[in-house]
Structures are given as structure tokens and as C-alpha cells.
Amino acid sequence: xxxxxxxxxxxxxxxxxxxxxxxxxxxxxxxxxxxxxxxxxxxxxxxxxxxxxxxxxxxxxxxxxxxxxxxxxxxxxxxxxxxxxxxxxxxxxxxxxxxxxxxxxxxxxxxxxxxxxxxxxxxxxxxxxxxxxxxxxxxxxxxxxxxxxxxxxxxxxxxxxxxxxxxxxxxxxxxxxxxxxxxxxxxxxxxxxxxxxxxxxxxxxxxxxxxxxxxxxxxxxxxxxxxxxxxxxxxxxxxxxxxxxxxxxxxxxxxxxxxxxxxxxxxxxxxxxxxxxxxxxxxxxxxxxxxxxxxxxxxxxxxxxxxx
Numbered sequence: 001x002x003x004x005x006x007x008x009x010x011x012x013x014x015x016x017x018x019x020x021x022x023x024x025x026x027x028x029x030x031x032x033x034x035x036x037x038x039x040x041x042x043x044x045x046x047x048x049x050x051x052x053x054x055x056x057x058x059x060x061x062x063x064x065x066x067x068x069x070x071x072x073x074x075x076x077x078x079x080x081x082x083x084x085x086x087x088x089x090x091x092x093x094x095x096x097x098x099x100x101x102x103x104x105x106x107x108x109x110x111x112x113x114x115x116x117x118x119x120x121x122x123x124x125x126x127x128x129x130x131x132x133x134x135x136x137x138x139x140x141x142x143x144x145x146x147x148x149x150x151x152x153x154x155x156x157x158x159x160x161x162x163x164x165x166x167x168x169x170x171x172x173x174x175x176x177x178x179x180x181x182x183x184x185x186x187x188x189x190x191x192x193x194x195x196x197x198x199x200x201x202x203x204x205x206x207x208x209x210x211x212x213x214x215x216x217x218x219x220x221x222x223x224x225x226x227x228x229x230x231x232x233x234x235x236x237x238x239x240x241x242x243x244x245x246x247x248x249x250x251x252x253x254x255x256x257x258x259x260x261x262x263x264x265x266x267x268x269x270x271x272x273x274x275x276x277x278x279x280x281x282x283x284x285x286x287x288x289x290x291x292x293x294x295x296x297x298x299x300x301x302x303x304x305x306x307x308x
Contacts, residue, residue, distance in 0.1 A: 001061070007029075008065075014194065016028045017037070018201060020039055031044065052086070053087045057090075061096055062093045065200075078126070096203055097131070100151075102127045105117070107272075122264065123265055138211040149215050151191045152191065164190055164224070169302040172240070179241075180243060181266050182269020187222065187272045191275075192288065192294040194289060214279075217281050221272070221275075230295065
């Protein structure tokens with residue numbers, strides 16, 4: 001199999017490594033031409049449709065793992081979606097997109113793959129529009145498209161801006177207080193990075209009907225207060241967690257574009273935010289890594305003296 005992975009970040013890089021390990025021919029496309037061991041490197045502006053089309057020639061699958069900075073989503077995502085769809089149309093490659101849950105908007109119940117996309121916040125509208133364009137191209141018979149949707153992700157990586165990343169783990173492990181968005185006592189689904197990669201690969205290999213979304217299998221939703229309790233009990237620390245006041249987050253957003261976007265989508269942490277992946281598990285055969293193992297791997301990373 002010949003695969004094109006667009007993006008070499010927290011998802012694209014381990015995806016490329018996993019594909020290489022199973023014997024696929026892999027090209028990794030980034031602006032900088034980043035190198036992934038065992039894969040070919042391609043310097044690509046993913047919004048350049050002509051260049052994207054050239055990079056996709058002869059590949060079986062395009063994995064769209066790019067992720068522009070939050071404040072640039074409205075400007076950067078539309079041309080990337082258009083270029084990816086055009087490249088898949090021209091090359092005949094399947095298009096597997098990494099999405100998220102923003103398109104659903106504030107959920108009233110656990111989100112399933114069939115939940116309506118009711119977003120009104122800007123980033124959710126951008127994601128919704130991108131998927132609708134790919135789905136329309138699929139319905140016309142121009143391409144085969146599918147999207148996988150994780151919840152907020154975590155793992156053995158330096159996730160500076162992640163809600164369950166460096167800003168959470170390091171204070172807790174140092175027996176200090178992690179300051180977080182929203183109410184830390186509310187149930188929330190968390191997606192482990194290796195499980196996102198597993199779902200991407202399983203979705204690309206699926207021989208059934210495409211033109212649909214898949215939810216990344218995730219463990220039982222846990223409040224961050226419970227995660228802190230488990231860390232304290234397992235690793236002998238005395239960390240705590242507290243929510244950043246909403247007014248303060250909004251105020252900081254006046255001066256910081258990234259925090260402004262975080263504030264706009266903070267509804268996800270002001271209500272239970274739960275993902276249902278039963279259909280994905282049944283049809284793709286992917287299962288979530290056990291919570292104890294996933295948490296242990298993440299904590300071991302942040303406890304490492306090098307911080308690597």
C-alpha cells in the first residue's frame with residue numbers, strides 16, 4: 001500500500017511510523033519537509049491544490065492530519081479541505097480525515113457517529129463545513145471519504161496546549177494545582193493518541209461503505225478531579241485541580257488569540273462531554289487501550305527527568 005500522510009504532528013508522525021512498521025510505502029507531507037524514519041519526505045503547502053495533487057499521485061490513501069493554529073482555522077482550513085478533496089478526486093486515493101467533536105456543538109447526551117452537527121461556534125462551523133464538502137464529493141462518486149473523530153487527546157507527548165497535557169500533568173505530579181478550563185468535576189471523554197492512530201488505520205482498511213464518521217474508542221469518561229485522585233493514589237503526590245474562572249479566561253482572550261478561541265469552545269468543559277464509540281468498536285474492531293495503561297504511559301513521560 002502507498003500512503004500519503006499530510007502533517008507530522010502528534011497524530012501524523014506516529015501514524016506514519018505505524019504504517020511504515022506494517023510495510024506500507026509512506027510519504028509524509030509538511031511545510032518543512034519533516035523527516036519520519038522509513039518514510040519519504042515531501043515539502044507541501046496543503047492549501048496548494050496543484051502541489052497537493054502532485055503529492056497524491058499513485059497513493060492509495062490520503063491521511064489528512066494537518067492542524068492549523070486555532071486562531072487561523074477560519075482562514076486556513078477551507079483551502080486545505082478543498083485541496084485535499086481535489087487531490088483525492090484526481091488521484092483516486094481514499095481520503096481519511098482527522099476531525100474532532102466540535103461540529104456537534106454543545107451535546108445534550110453522549111455523542112454518537114450519527115449525532116446531528118449543530119455547531120454554532122466558529123471552529124465547529126469550520127469543521128462541519130469541511131466534512132460536508134468531503135461528504136458531498138463522496139456522494140457524487142468523486143472520492144471515497146471518511147472522518148475519524150477523537151475527543152480531547154492525551155499521551156506520552158509534550159502537549160503544551162492540550163487540556164490533558166503538560167499544563168495538567170506537571171503541576172499535579174509536583175503536588176501543585178493544575179488550572180484548567182471549565183469545571184473539572186464534570187465527566188469528560190479522553191482519547192489516547194495511539195488509539196487515534198489505530199482508528200485511522202482501521203478506517204482506511206475498512207471494506208464496507210465509506211462516507212461516514214468514526215468515533216475513536218475511548219475509556220469511561222472521567223472528571224479531571226477523578227484523574228487527579230488516581231494520580232495522587234498511584235504516584236504518591238498531593239496534586240489538585242481548579243477551574244479558571246470564566247471571566248478571567250474571557251478577559252485573557254482579549255489579548256491572546258489562542259485563549260480567545262479556547263474560551264469560545266469552553267462549553268465542552270462546562271457540561272458533561274461524552275463520546276459513544278460502540279459502533280466504531282463493533283465495525284472496525286478497535287478497542288481503547290486500558291485506562292490504567294494509558295494514564296501510566298502519560299505520567300511516566302511527564303515524570304521523566306529529561307521531560308522528553
